[in-house]
Amino acid sequence: MPSRREEKPPSGTATPRKGRRRFPRGGPTKDEVKKLREALLVLRASILESSRKLADEALKGSGQDFSVDHMADHGTDNFEQDFSLSLLEGETELFREIQRAIDKIDGKGDLPYALCENCADEQPAEDSPERCGTCPWIPLGRLEAVPYARLCVVQQELEEEGQA
Ligand SMILES: [Zn+2]
Numbered sequence: 488m489p490s491r492r493e494e495k496p497p498s499g500t501a502t503p504r505k506g507r508r509r510f511p512r513g514g515p516t517k518d519e520v521k522k523l524r525e526a527l528l529v530l531r532a533s534i535l536e537s538s539r540k541l542a543d544e545a546l547k548g549s550g551q552d553f554s555v556d557h558m559a560d561h562g563t564d565n566f567e568q569d570f571s572l573s574l575l576e577g578e579t580e581l582f583r584e585i586q587r588a589i590d591k592i593d594g595k596g597d598l599p600y601a602l603c604e605n606c607a608d609e610q611p612a613e614d615s616p617e618r619c620g621t622c623p624w625i626p627l628g629r630l631e632a633v634p635y636a637r638l639c640v641v642q643q644e645l646e647e648e649g650q651a
Contacts (some may be wrong), residue, residue: 514601514624524592525598530634531585539580545571581635588635601625605642616620 515523545568547628598607606623620626625639638646 490611510599510602511623513621513626514599517632518625519630520592520600523630525590526588526631526634527585527592531582531589534571534578534582536587538582541571541575541578544568545575584635584637587637601630603639603642604637605646607641 587596588600590596591598600603601624603623603625622639622641625636629636629640636643
């Protein structure tokens with residue numbers, strides 16, 4: 488098998504392309520990404536559906552008057568409505584994450600899909616406790632469980648600790 492060599496432009500014209508970051512090799516294969524994208528589309532559709540239901544419930548809970556004034560007067564009294572709204576907020580957040588992942592797959596993001604956002608630039612040292620097995624790429628098993636994951640498990644946990 489002939490070895491593939493890096494193609495070099497003729498000397499003199501060798502200007503490095505700007506605005507293109509180099510990313511480490513690895514990550515899921517095209518077929519794997521295709522499956523993950525399909526999973527994301529299914530997730531997105533179900534989020535839209537449940538968001539719509541939650542919004543309906545929140546509106547119903549408010550009675551006839553779903554105005555800002557009404558919310559200010561009665562918002563905290565109406566537990567059910569608050570609950571629907573907070574669920575809706577969570578759904579919206581999730582929707583954004585899903586959309587972001589789809590955009591990445593479609594090449595519209597800053598980083599490629601499946602690259603751990605916290606490990607993308609600096610690879611932690613070999614013996615660092617913050618390093619997961621496959622960094623900087625998010626392991627396929629994690630993506631299959633959470634296709635919109637932006638971080639490897641280790642970094643995700645660190646981030647959640649920081650928020651607590
Ligand atoms: Zn990572």
